[in-house]
Each structure stands twice: as structure tokens, then as C-alpha cells.
Amino acid sequence: MKTPLTTDAAKIDDLTHAARRFRTVLQMFETNLDLLFKNSSLSPVIDHAALATAFSNWRQRFDQTKYLADTNRHDFVIFAAGLMLKELVTAAPLKTQARPISENPVAMPVDQSLSRWPEGYAYTSFCLSVAGAILREMGETEPDAGGPSDDPAFWDTFKENTAESPATAIAFFDLVCGQEPNWDAPDVPWMRKALKAKRVMLKD
Numbered sequence: 001m002k003t004p005l006t007t008d009a010a011k012i013d014d015l016t017h018a019a020r021r022f023r024t025v026l027q028m029f030e031t032n033l034d035l036l037f038k039n040s041s042l043s044p045v046i047d048h049a050a051l052a053t054a055f056s057n058w059r060q061r062f063d064q065t066k067y068l069a070d071t072n073r074h075d076f077v078i079f080a081a082g083l084m085l086k087e088l089v090t091a092a093p094l095k096t097q098a099r100p101i102s103e104n105p106v107a108m109p110v111d112q113s114l115s116r117w118p119e120g121y122a123y124t125s126f127c128l129s130v131a132g133a134i135l136r137e138m139g140e141t142e143p144d145a146g147g148p149s150d151d152p153a154f155w156d157t158f159k160e161n162t163a164e165s166p167a168t169a170i171a172f173f174d175l176v177c178g179q180e181p182n183w184d185a186p187d188v189p190w191m192r193k194a195l196k197a198k199r200v201m202l203k204d
Contacts, residue, residue, distance in 0.1 A: 001113060001121070001149040001176070004035035005129035016134050020062070022055045032126045033094070042118055043099040050093035058087040065189050074140045075179075075194035081131035082173035086187065088123040090166045095119065116155035120162070124149070124176060131177070143177035 008031055009015060018024045029051065033044040062080055069076040088094075096118040114121045132142040148154045154175075161168045171181035185191045 001125060001128070001145050002036060002111070003125055003129040003132065003145050005032035005126060006132050008035075009129055009133035010136055012133075015130070015137050019130055019134065020059065022052060025055050026051065028130060029126055032129060033122060036114075036122055036125055037096075041099055042096045042115075044118075044122065045095045045097060047093045047095070050091045051088075054084070054087040054091035054093055057091070058084045061087075068189050068195060072194050073138060074135065075192060076189070077131055077134050077138070077140070078143065078174065078177050078179060079170065079189050079192060079195075081127040082170035083187065084130075085123055085127045085173050086162075086166050086169040088127070089120065089162050089169045092119065094122055096122075112152040113150060113155055116152050117159045120155060120159055124173065127173065128176060143179075145176070147176065147178055149176045 005028060009028055012018050012024065012028075019028075026048070030046065033046070037044050061083055065079075066076075128143065128145055132145075135142050158169075158172045161172070167187040168183070169186075171183050171186035174181040174186075180193055182188070182191050182193065189195055
């Protein structure tokens with residue numbers, strides 16, 4: 001899938017900590033939309049109050065679980081990004097609408113995957129870009145943005161499942177990142193396979 005924000009996000013100093021500030025998140029979120037919908041027939045509209053709610057809820061949950069970061073930093077970054085995706089899906093701070101032809105007479109056709117669920121695709125693109133940039137900053141391997149997310153039908157399933165249970169957004173994000181999801185309790189970090197295995201090793 002498209003992650004146009006990754007290059008810009010990687011230029012932010014100490015992104016690992018900067019991403020915990022709403023001002024930085026707002027800036028990156030807006031930049032990602034500008035890049036993702038550039039020359040598109042769709043126009044993004046942000047509800048800033050809803051975005052602030054998503055960030056506030058994410059930050060509260062992040063602070064409650066960040067003690068697990070030292071257990072497996074790579075997996076925790078993926079989880080934290082998936083958690084942000086869950087809060088974005090829940091708060092729904094983005095709406096897309098058809099762009100008037102007069103604004104962009106040479107608009108390109110919308111990507112099939114993006115057109116299935118533009119808001120969810122944009123949220124995922126944002127979270128994946130930030131996670132990738134943070135992992136790069138840490139010297140870790142960035143997640144592969146390919147796989148199931150390139151299948152338009154994936155976004156139908158993603159949208160349907162998160163409408164019933166927003167927490168499944170974390171599991172779908174794991175799929176996007178090429179990791180094994182925990183479908184039973186996707187929002188419980190200590191139930192993640194990578195974190196559980198590492199904790200057992202540390203205890204031994």
C-alpha cells in the first residue's frame with residue numbers, strides 16, 4: 001500500500017518522542033492526506049476535534065502500556081501504531097468527498113484499494129508510515145507494506161470487522177505489517193505472541 005508520509009516523517013528529529021505530541025501528529029496526519037490524495041478525485045476533510053479525541057485516547061492507552069516497550073521494542077512500536085489506528089477508526093476524524101472538477105481538472109483515477117475505504121486506507125497509511133519511520137530511527141527493520149493490503153477486498157473485510165469491533169483494527173494492522181495477529185484480544189499487548197515469547201525468555 002501507499003505510504004507517502006514515510007520520507008517526511010523520517011526527517012523529524014527524535015520522532016520516537018515527537019510522535020507523542022498532538023501538534024506533531026496533526027502535522028503528519030495532514031501531510032499524509034495531502035500526499036495521499038494529491039491529484040485525486042477525492043478531497044479529504046478533517047474533523048480536528050475528533051482527531052484530538054483519537055490522539056488523547058491513544059496517549060492514555062499508550063502511557064498505560066509503554067512499560068512493555070523494553071520487552072520487544074520492534075513489536076511494541078507495531079502495537080502502538082495499531083492502537084492509534086484503532087482510535088482513528090473509532091473517532092472517525094476523516095471524511096472524503098468528490099473533488100469538484102474545477103479544483104483539479106486532471107485528477108487521476110482513485111486507486112482501487114484506496115477507493116474501497118478511503119478513510120481506513122488513509123488511517124492505515126498514516127500509522128504504517130509513522131511506525132516505519134520510528135523503526136528506521138531505532139535501527140530496526142521496517143514493516144513490509146505489501147501483502148494483503150494490496151488486495152481491494154481486504155479493505156471491505158477490514159471495514160466490516162472494525163464496524164463491529166474497533167479493536168480488530170490492531171489485528172488487521174498486524175496483517176498489513178506481515179505479523180501474526182491476535183484475533184482473540186488484539187488490544188491486549190501482553191497477549192501478543194512476540195511480547196509473550198520475549199517475556200518468557202527474560203524470566204528464564
